Amino acid sequence: MEVESELKSLITVGLFTYVSLTYCYRIAAKIPKGLPRLLALLPVMIILFIIPINLHSIYLGHPLVILRVEHEPHFKSPHLASSLQDFWGRRWNLRVLETLRLVIYYPIRSVSIRIIGDRSSSLPPVFVTFAVSGLIHELLYYSILRAKPTWEITWFFVLHGVLVDMEIILKKKVKLRLHRAITGPLAMANLTLTSVCLVLAPLLRNRVDERIIHEFYLFLDFFLSLFPSKVYPRSLKFQKVIK
Structure with missing residues (x-):
């Protein structure tokens, strides 16, 4: 580069x-x-x-x-989420969430209400919203990795779309509710496990951490080269790192 x-x-x-x-x-x-x-x-x-x-x-x-x-916060204490639905629907990336609701969720739900009724009308738009978000993230990953897509990040969002739909169904069918002291850690454990396996895995496999360090030194070397060496002398060790 x-x-x-x-x-x-x-x-x-x-x-x-x-x-x-x-x-x-x-x-x-x-x-x-x-x-x-x-x-x-x-x-x-x-x-x-x-x-x-x-x-x-x-x-x-x-x-x-x-x-x-906008000057509004993008996150609302995601670590305090009581469930996956609470995490994705009220606490994580709020500005993007609002955009997805306006562009995908609400239009699909208006159609869903006419077809399957109001009671289950939220299930299809929830899943489609997660699936579209997965495809968008897949494009973002391609812009970073420049490698053939493995679709892991897409499957991450598809999986969570299914899990959130299951959670919505269970809340409507089962009257007994577990305390958030139990559901909260379970949700965080789920997010951590699936993130490590499907979100971080392709980044580490393509050595993104090493590329970030390497590019940092490339840009630093370029900008330092704009100044006289007497002002910003570069050590031999630094010169070896950027090669």
Whole structure:
């Protein structure tokens, strides 16, 4: 990876992002809410996910584009979740959660109510929301790893979509409720185990930790090279690390 070419690609991606966000705020925001606005925003969402793939750096290539800048917290004490439904539905990544609700959950539930009735109408949209989130994360992983997808991160979200649906069904069928002192640790244990097996495994297998350290030294070496060696002398040990 050449730092100079990566920085040029970053400038190009930044310009595309600026133009796209300007379109969202100045033009798409004036379109009526609902399907018309979704169709107007959909091309921009696709572009914002695709163009960062031109970046090969782990630091720069992660296509997380924030479409709405808000000062509200993104997390709400996730370690205090009493269940998986509580974790995913009320505590984890709240801004993305709200977006997924508006774009996927609510439209699918409106259709689901007409087909299977109100009582079980939340089950299909919950599962589909998790599945779509898994595919989005798969794209994010590809932008980091640049390796053939193994679909582990997708299966992680599909699995949790099934588990949350099962939890919803059990809460409706079984009147006896366990105390959160029991359900909370069980939920955290579930998240920890599945995260290690399906979320962290592909990152470690592709040596992302080593790549992060290596790229850090590459960028540091590039920026230090902009200054005279007398101002920022580099040791022989540092020069060996970046090779």
